[in-house]
Amino acid sequence: MSNTTYAFSYVEPTIVSLLILSSFIYFLNAARSLAQYLCHAGLIGEIIVGIIYAAPLANILKTEWQQTILDFGYLGLLLLVFEGGLETRLDFLAVKSNLFLSSVIGFTGILTPIGLSILIGTYGYKFTFLESFTMGASLSATSLGTTFAILSSQEQYQLNKSRMGTILVGAALLDDISGLVMASVIEKLGHLGKENLPWLISKPIVSSVCMILISILLARFLLGQIWIKFNFQNTILKRYSHQILLFLLISTLSATVTIAAYTGASTLLGAYCCGAILRYLDDNQMKRSNDIERTNTILFRSQFEKYIRSLKEHIFAPFFFASIGFAVPFLQLWHGQELWQGILYALLMIFGKIITGIWIIIWTYASIREKKSLAVNTTSTVPVEISMIERTTTSPVLIAHRNISSNVTNTSHVDIVQTNMSPSPIKKSRSIYPALIVGLSMVSRGEIGFLIANIGVSANILSTKAFIVTIWAILLNTILGPIAVGLMIKLLGSKLSDGIWID
Numbered sequence: 001m002s003n004t005t006y007a008f009s010y011v012e013p014t015i016v017s018l019l020i021l022s023s024f025i026y027f028l029n030a031a032r033s034l035a036q037y038l039c040h041a042g043l044i045g046e047i048i049v050g051i052i053y054a055a056p057l058a059n060i061l062k063t064e065w066q067q068t069i070l071d072f073g074y075l076g077l078l079l080l081v082f083e084g085g086l087e088t089r090l091d092f093l094a095v096k097s098n099l100f101l102s103s104v105i106g107f108t109g110i111l112t113p114i115g116l117s118i119l120i121g122t123y124g125y126k127f128t129f130l131e132s133f134t135m136g137a138s139l140s141a142t143s144l145g146t147t148f149a150i151l152s153s154q155e156q157y158q159l160n161k162s163r164m165g166t167i168l169v170g171a172a173l174l175d176d177i178s179g180l181v182m183a184s185v186i187e188k189l190g191h192l193g194k195e196n197l198p199w200l201i202s203k204p205i206v207s208s209v210c211m212i213l214i215s216i217l218l219a220r221f222l223l224g225q226i227w228i229k230f231n232f233q234n235t236i237l238k239r240y241s242h243q244i245l246l247f248l249l250i251s252t253l254s255a256t257v258t259i260a261a262y263t264g265a266s267t268l269l270g271a272y273c274c275g276a277i278l279r280y281l282d283d284n285q286m287k288r289s290n291d292i293e294r295t296n297t298i299l300f301r302s303q304f305e306k307y308i309r310s311l312k313e314h315i316f317a318p319f320f321f322a323s324i325g326f327a328v329p330f331l332q333l334w335h336g337q338e339l340w341q342g343i344l345y346a347l348l349m350i351f352g353k354i355i356t357g358i359w360i361i362i363w364t365y366a367s368i369r370e371k372k373s374l375a376v377n378t379t380s381t382v383p384v385e386i387s388m389i390e391r392t393t394t395s396p397v398l399i400a401h402r403n404i405s406s407n408v409t410n411t412s413h414v415d416i417v418q419t420n421m422s423p424s425p426i427k428k429s430r431s432i433y434p435a436l437i438v439g440l441s442m443v444s445r446g447e448i449g450f451l452i453a454n455i456g457v458s459a460n461i462l463s464t465k466a467f468i469v470t471i472w473a474i475l476l477n478t479i480l481g482p483i484a485v486g487l488m489i490k491l492l493g494s495k496l497s498d499g500i501w502i503d
Contacts, residue, residue, distance in 0.1 A: 020060055024053055028318035040486025043149050043321045044479050050325020057330055066326055073323035076316030077145040077447065078271045079308065082253055084148040085275020086301055089166050090283065098163065101363060102170025105356045109171060109442050110178045113139045113352035120348060121466075125341060131466045134186055134456040138470050139349045141179030143446025143478065144268050145320060147172045150441055150485050159489075164360075164434045168441055171356070173272060179448035180204045180266045187455050207265035215256075215273040219280045227281045228288055245303045249278065320447075327450040328475055329468070338465055342472020349473045350443050350480065357439030361432060433492055440488060443481030449474040 031045030053060045061069070114136035121132025147168065151159045159165045181204045237244065253274045260270025278300040285297055333339065453470045456462035462470065 021065075024049070024061065024322075025315070025318075027053075028322055029314055032318060036486075039483045040490050041150075041479075041482035043146060043482055046318045046321035047325040047328075047479070050322030051328055051330050052325075053322070054326040056325065056328050066323075069319050070323040070326065072316060073320035076312060076318070076320035078253075078257060078267065079312040079316055080145045080148045080320070081268045082271040082275040083152070083304065083309070083312070084144075084169055085272040085277075086279050086304060087152075087161055088169065088276050088279055089161050089163070090276065090280060097363075098167050099170065101359060102167050103174060104359050105167065105438065105442070106171035106174030106178075108359065109142060109175055109353055109356045110140045112355055113349050116348050116352050117345075120345065125345075125466075125469070127463070127466050130461055131456075131463065134452065134461050135345075135466060135470045135473075137179075137182035137186060138449045138452040138456070139352070139445060139473055139477070140175065140182065141445065141448040141452070142172045142175040142353070142442050143444050143448065144169075144172045144176045144272075145317075146444040146446050146478065146482065147441055149317065149321075150444070150482050159437075164438060168438050169272075171438075171442065173269060175442075176266050176268055176448065177204060177208045179452065180208075183448070183452050183455055186452060186461065187459060203264045204266070207260075207263040208269055211256075211260060211263065211265050211269060211273060215277055219277045223277065224280060224284050228284050241298050242303060242306075245298055245300055246307055249300050249303055249308075252278065324446055324450065324478065327454070329471060332468055333472060333475075335468070338468040338472070342469045343476065345469050346473040346476035346480075349477055353442040353477075353481075354436075354439035356442050357435035357437075360435035360438055433488075437485060437488060440481055440484045443477050443484070445474045445477045445481075449478075 027049050028046050031049045032042035033045075035045030035048075036042035052058055054066050055063075114133065117136030117139060118129065118132045121127040121135055122129055125132075127135070151165050151168070181201055184200055184204060253271060256270040256274040256277075257267045258270075259265075260267050260273075282299040282301055285299065333342070450471075453462065453467060453474065456470075457464075457467050
């Protein structure tokens with residue numbers, strides 16, 4: 001008799017199963033609201049609920065449920081990153097200095113934790129060099145999903161749409177690509193002779209760079225040109241415009257994520273590129289519309305907010321942060337030596353990411369000095385071009401240039417410039433506060449850190465002790481980073497809006 005199953009048998013779920021699932025979803029949202037109120041980091045509550053409900057503690061959820069929640073959670077992560085791309089200020093992203101800053105901050109955030117890890121792991125904790133490197137690799141990747149969650153949770157300041165937020169996202173993306181490379185390398189370290197190591201390292205990098213370049217070219221020279229000719233004023237198209245845009249949004253996101261996965265790039269990069277492409281199309285639509293048409297223009301952003309954002313906020317994103325809690329071996333963390341070593345290592349890794357904010361301070365002071373130098377050397381009525389600060393409030397020197405008519409003598413012009421050249425002190429909100437927020441936002445690790453640590457254990461590279469120390473660092477960084485950012489923003493308040501980094 002054949003055992004072939006042609007359909008899944010419908011069996012009414014037990015009341016226990018229904019209560020477990022419904023309570024899990026409810027407590028995820030309740031814990032997020034409570035954590036947001038107490039420490040301005042709602043994702044911490046979701047991680048704690050994940051630890052309690054899953055294998056680390058009570059193990060209330062069935063194993064197959066935990067896998068399903070993890071899968072749905074990854075959809076939440078993709079939606080978080082996609083939303084980040086959809087809200088990216090492309091005018092900031094296109095500025096060379098911002099791209100340079102993102103790169104410098106990203107590389108600093110990668111190399112510093114690895115270097116510190118090798119020092120303390122090899123010479124302090126007496127781990128092998130390979131163990132120390134793998135630990136550092138786990139702590140080198142910033143959680144991209146957590147970064148977007150931190151930025152979007154502070155809606156009153158719109159940090160995700162600021163210059164600082166754009167630079168931060170670029171640095172986190174670079175860390176994500178680096179984490180993908182690290183995971184691939186560590187996974188193959190056990191049989192290097194059978195693998196082409198240079199290609200193993202370069203494939204994710206090449207794939208990611210190609211995907212970014214192709215996305216830019218497609219958006220600017222093909223999709224953008226086609227989209228501005230698409231007329232939604234047509235009666236039939238107008239009737240179904242919401243459904244058409246929603247279909248295009250979902251199909252484009254699915255396509256870019258799939259392409260990224262099969263080419264060896266990060267699926268998160270694919271989601272971000274998709275969001276940025278659709279943002280570019282939205283901006284083109286708004287530019288060509290007049291004031292009356294602009295109010296009736298249907299955008300991809302509005303479709304995301306109308307149909308998807310609520311599901312992401314209350315189901316998919318909470319599942320993602322709960323799945324981070326699933327990966328924490330909570331009961332194994334409390335052994336004496338691993339406990340203090342893990343806490344010390346976590347503090348060192350926090351420093352390794354906070355230090356990235358120093359570049360914001362350096363850039364601010366260098367920009368101010370360049371600005372003063374240009375002002376002092378100005379002897380004609382040609383407006384001063386300040387290349388290092390693209391977005392800043394109008395300086396007295398520039399105002400003087402704009403107000404001088406052609407019949408004013410050069411002498412009077414010089415007098416005006418000199419009277420307005422008195423140096424003003426650099427406010428903390430222009431450098432130190434944004435630097436702290438960037439550094440603290442880079443602290444949070446997450447999905448990639450747990451992935452690399454688990455790969456290290458599976459490949460017999462990390463010992464049990466090294467694994468527990470690494471998990472301690474990932475867990476504390478993931479929890480303390482968002483809390484610190486939330487409290488900083490709460491304490492600083494309106495001071496954040498003064499300066500060139502947050503506008």
